Amino acid sequence: MSVMPVRGILLDIEGTTTPIAFVYDVLFPFARRRAVEYVKDADLTELKREHEQDVVAGTNPPPWSAGPVQYIHWLMDKDRKSTALKNIQGKIWLEGYESGELRGEVFPDVAPALERWRQSHIDVRIFSSGSVLAQRLLFSTTTAGDLTKYIKGYFDTTTGPKGDPSSYRTIADAFHIPAGDILFISDVSRELDAARSAGMQTLLCVRPGNHPQPANTHDTITSFDNVVV
Numbered sequence: 001m002s003v004m005p006v007r008g009i010l011l012d013i014e015g016t017t018t019p020i021a022f023v024y025d026v027l028f029p030f031a032r033r034r035a036v037e038y039v040k041d042a043d044l045t046e047l048k049r050e051h052e053q054d055v056v057a058g059t060n061p062p063p064w065s066a067g068p069v070q071y072i073h074w075l076m077d078k079d080r081k082s083t084a085l086k087n088i089q090g091k092i093w094l095e096g097y098e099s100g101e102l103r104g105e106v107f108p109d110v111a112p113a114l115e116r117w118r119q120s121h122i123d124v125r126i127f128s129s130g131s132v133l134a135q136r137l138l139f140s141t142t143t144a145g146d147l148t149k150y151i152k153g154y155f156d157t158t159t160g161p162k163g164d165p166s167s168y169r170t171i172a173d174a175f176h177i178p179a180g181d182i183l184f185i186s187d188v189s190r191e192l193d194a195a196r197s198a199g200m201q202t203l204l205c206v207r208p209g210n211h212p213q214p215a216n217t218h219d220t221i222t223s224f225d226n227v228v229v
């Protein structure tokens with residue numbers, strides 16, 4: 001897929017560089033298993049505060065007396081966007097990556113594309129809902145080697161929601177490249193819509209295991225091999 005000349009490429013992770021299954025079949029179960037160990041000597045103040053808020057809100061969390069792990073698993077089952085849960089998962093994954101038990105996964109076409117784009121002097125950055133720390137860890141430990149040397153910047157949802165055009169304007173500013181010269185690749189058409197509204201070029205990435213997208217007008221790729229810039 002040939003696009004207009006680009007000077008920057010912004011990549012989503014889940015469903016784009018990395019199988020969605022890596023998150024659900026590797027990362028989440030790892031954090032779930034390790035929660036038992038983790039709570040033994042962790043600061044649970046934030047978690048307890050959220051538990052109290054859940055009790056007040058009437059969402060029926062397991063009682064705190066049943067142990068924090070029960071509550072952590074309850075949050076995980078509900079896929080809650082809980083700050084305390086994200087922090088706990090982040091710390092567990094950090095330990096897993098550092099010990100070598102976890103390794104980041106990317107599709108086989110990703111590393112060759114990053115090398116190709118570097119040779120073309122294209123500025124490559126990441127925008128993912130996972131924390132910047134988790135993004136760095138994933139790319140630094142892949143089976144294809146440490147890919148962080150190819151990546152000039154990382155953005156997470158502290159920059160803004162992935163469905164909000166203003167997030168992409170903020171990111172274009174950080175690139176110091178006009179939005180029109182940046183290509184955003186993602187598996188979610190709603191995110192591409194937002195990037196396009198901000199003036200970016202877009203490609204929809206269709207990978208095995210991705211969720212079908214509603215009808216849209218974004219060009220489609222199935223591999224970064226198809227991205228000719």
Ligand SMILES: [Mg+2]
Nearest residue numbers: 012014015187
């Ligand atoms: Mg994605």
